[in-house]
Amino acid sequence: MARLISSLVGKLTMTLPSEATKIVLAERPKGNVDDSTFRTEKVPMMSLTPSKPTEVLVRVDYISMDPAMRSWLNNSRSYMPPVQIGETMRAGGIGTVVKVNATEGKFKVGDIVQGFFGWTNYALTDESKLNAINPPPGAIALDYLGNLGNL
Numbered sequence: 001m002a003r004l005i006s007s008l009v010g011k012l013t014m015t016l017p018s019e020a021t022k023i024v025l026a027e028r029p030k031g032n033v034d035d036s037t038f039r040t041e042k043v044p045m046m047s048l049t050p051s052k053p054t055e056v057l058v059r060v061d062y063i064s065m066d067p068a069m070r071s072w073l074n075n076s077r078s079y080m081p082p083v084q085i086g087e088t089m090r091a092g093g094i095g096t097v098v099k100v101n102a103t104e105g106k107f108k109v110g111d112i113v114q115g116f117f118g119w120t121n122y123a124l125t126d127e128s129k130l131n132a133i134n135p136p137p138g139a140i141a142l143d144y145l146g147n148l149g150n151l
Contacts (some may be wrong), residue, residue, distance in 0.1 A: 016045050016098060022088045022120035029073055037073070038089065038119075049125045050101035057099035060117045063147045064092040088118035094133065094141050095123065105114050107132065112141045 012134035019042045026039040048057055072090055072092045083090050097111040107113065107125040116138040133141050 006120055007094060011044040016122075018045055019043060020045055020048055020122035022118065024072065024088050025083045025085055026133065027085065033070070033073070043148070048122055050099055050124065051100040052126070053100050054105060054126060054127045055111075056097050056107055056130070057104070058095035058115070058117060058123045058125060059098045059111060060093050060095045060121055060123055062142055062145060063117065063119060066092075088120055090116060091118055092145065093117040093123075094144055098122075104129075114144050 011122075022041050022043060023038050024041055025037070027036055029037045050057055060061050068078075068080075069089070069091065072080060075082050080090075092114070093116070094112065095117060096112055097107045097109055097113060100107060100109060107130065112133040114133050115125060115130040117125070133144050134145060135141055
């Protein structure tokens with residue numbers, strides 16, 4: 001049964017919107033984060049088409065909201081470089097592969113993956129930056145943003 005489901009999922013075609021939405025850093029906050037800190041941008045989905053054999057397009061289903069994100073808004077070095085003005089806000093997430101470029105790649109359409117996608121609903125990324133998720137009994141994919149995660 002699992003093999004049948006797996007083969008069906010691999011043949012699914014997913015309808016994609018014409019645009020993706022991302023949230024970028026508009027300015028560094030002076031004090032608290034407010035409405036001017038971020039802005040929303042639309043990106044044509046055509047620009048997110050995998051062109052390299054190892055690229056995949058991921059629909060971002062969940063993003064992690066972590067206290068460390070606030071420090072990434074400052075223009076100072078910490079354990080990670082700061083998010084740059086105009087850059088998509090960094091965030092770990094869980095998503096579903098919706099497009100692949102290679103038939104022999106690491107992932108197929110329908111696979112659930114974990115990676116740093118940022119605040120966006122679709123992310124084009126290299127498969128080497130992703131981890132496959134196969135939740136054990138009693139767990140769900142969302143659990144990988146918590147105690148099962150391994151970013």
